[in-house]
Structure formats: C-alpha cells, structure tokens
Amino acid sequence: MTNIIEIKKLRKVYGDGVEVVALDDVDLTIKEGEVLSIVGPSGSGKSTLLNLIGLLDTPSGGEIWLKGQNITDATPTERARLRNKELGFIFQFHHLLPEFNAIENVMMPLLIAGVDKDEAKERAVALLEEVGGLEDRLHNRPNQLSGGQNQRVAVARALAAHPSIVIGDEPTGNLDSKSSDMIYELLRKLNRQMNQTFILVTHDMTMAEKTDRILRIVDGKIACEMRREGDGFVSTDLCQQD
Numbered sequence: 606m607t608n609i610i611e612i613k614k615l616r617k618v619y620g621d622g623v624e625v626v627a628l629d630d631v632d633l634t635i636k637e638g639e640v641l642s643i644v645g646p647s648g649s650g651k652s653t654l655l656n657l658i659g660l661l662d663t664p665s666g667g668e669i670w671l672k673g674q675n676i677t678d679a680t681p682t683e684r685a686r687l688r689n690k691e692l693g694f695i696f697q698f699h700h701l702l703p704e705f706n707a708i709e710n711v712m713m714p715l716l717i718a719g720v721d722k723d724e725a726k727e728r729a730v731a732l733l734e735e736v737g738g739l740e741d742r743l744h745n746r747p748n749q750l751s752g753g754q755n756q757r758v759a760v761a762r763a764l765a766a767h768p769s770i771v772i773g774d775e776p777t778g779n780l781d782s783k784s785s786d787m788i789y790e791l792l793r794k795l796n797r798q799m800n801q802t803f804i805l806v807t808h809d810m811t812m813a814e815k816t817d818r819i820l821r822i823v824d825g826k827i828a829c830e831m832r833r834e835g836d837g838f839v840s841t842d843l844c845q846q847d
C-alpha cells in the first residue's frame with residue numbers, strides 16, 4: 606500500500622506570550638485505504654493534528670506530505686484546491702449552511718466539483734438514505750433538525766464527492782450507539798469499495814477498536830500505537846499507561 610500521508614517532525618505551538626506546545630515533533634505515516642483512529646485526553650493535540658492534516662491550519666515546524674507531494678508550504682490557493690479535491694471533513698460542530706436544506710447541503714461539494722445538478726441531487730438523496738434517521742426530513746434546514754440529524758447530514762456531505770481522505774473529529778459525537786454503528790458501517794463500506802482513507806478522532810473506544818490502527822496522543826506526542834492483527838491489536842510501541 607502506498608503512503609497517502611507522511612508527517613515528519615510536525616510541530617504546532619500556539620500563543621505569543623505563554624506558549625502551548627500542542628504538537629511536539631510528531632512523525633506519522635498513513636497508508637492509502639487505512640482506517641485510523643486517534644484517541645487521547647482532552648487537550649492532547651488531536652484536533653490540532655487533524656486541522657494540520659486537513660490543511661485548515663499551518664504548522665510551526667516539520668513537514669506534511671500528501672500523495673508524495675510536500676504541501677507544508679503550499680500557497681493558500683493550492684491548499685484550497687487540495688481541500689476541495691482530496692479531503693472530506695466531518696466535525697462535531699458540523700458547519701452546515703443554515704439557509705439550505707439537508708439535500709442542498711449534501712449537494713454543495715458536488716456542485717463545487719462540477720457535477721451536474723440532477724446527478725448531484727440523486728447522489729445526495731441516496732447518501733442521506735444511507736446515513737439513516739432522516740426519513741421525511743430531507744427538505745428541512747439545519748435549525749429544523751436535531752443535533753444527531755445534522756451530524757448525519759454532515760457525514761453525507763463529507764462523503765458526497767468521494768474524497769480520497771476523510772477526516773472526522775468526533776464524527777459520531779452526537780449520536781447514540783446504534784446510530785454510531787450505522788455511520789461507522791457506512792464509512793467502512795466506502796473504505797472497502799473505494800479504498801478511501803479515514804482518520805477519525807474519537808472518545809468512543811468501541812469505534813476505535815473497529816479501526817485498523819489506534820494512535821493514542823498524550824501531551825502532543827504519540828504515546829502509543831496499536832495495529833490490528835486478526836481479531837486483536839498489537840502494540841507497535843512502548844505504550845504508556847494512564
């Protein structure tokens with residue numbers, strides 16, 4: 606499998622006066638088609654790492670390579686192009702467009718990608734059916750939907766344009782365990798069908814244990830890495846205990 610993302614000595618320091626080292630020289634390689642989960646305590650740097658991988662923020666040091674291209678110093682235009690073409694985002698605060706209904710929100714990335722309107726609508730409706738729980742709610746706007754329903758719309762939107770990498774920050778954070786399972790199964794199905802890569806920050810260990818690899822981040826460093834082997838996981842590093 607080829608490496609879709611390579612991260613070398615990635616560093617992020619926030620603040621001018623009092624500095625916070627949010628990421629401390631992280632090295633990480635992610636294979637194409639891998640489903641990776643990232644766990645760790647609050648404030649450990651998980652979202653910071655996702656935001657850097659997702660080209661939503663710039664590092665203080667180190668390098669990020671995407672599909673063999675060093676994108677660390679890419680121009681804002683190039684970053685925007687890569688975000689649209691390669692990446693799909695699922696956040697806990699889903700940032701849906703308030704004036705558009707569920708179908709229109711999911712259609713948006715497809716229309717931006719130049720997909721014909723009828724085809725975009727068809728694909729949006731099909732995906733919204735797959736994420737479930739939105740029967741008869743497809744024409745409602747975000748403020749007319751529940752938190753969990755909006756989250757499903759956000760999942761459908763992130764997947765719509767078939768991005769090669771899907772990044773999720775607590776992608777099922779608002780959902781009950783049955784709905785979370787349903788979303789995870791959909792992500793897995795797409796992963797198998799299209800070899801999409803998934804990077805998921807989660808507090809839900811039941812979900813993490815279904816992925817191919819679990820990274821545990823503590824104080825801005827990778828404290829532990831566990832890889833799936835058969836039905837279980839093996840640690841590939843010296844794992845710290847909490």
Ligand SMILES: Nc1ncnc2c1ncn2[C@@H]1O[C@H](COP(=O)(O)OP(=O)(O)OP(=O)(O)O)[C@@H](O)[C@H]1O
Pocket residue numbers: 619620625626627645646647648649650651652653654
């Ligand atoms: N914009 C910012 N300015 C200053 N400090 C920040 C900023 N964003 C994050 N931090 C700090 O960086 C550290 C890592 O934050 P991050 O959001 O990556 O944590 P996290 O692991 O995602 O936590 P959580 O599980 O609570 O979401 C924290 O100490 C946080 O306070």
Ligand SMILES: [Mg+2]
Pocket residue numbers: 651652653774
């Ligand atoms: Mg976070």
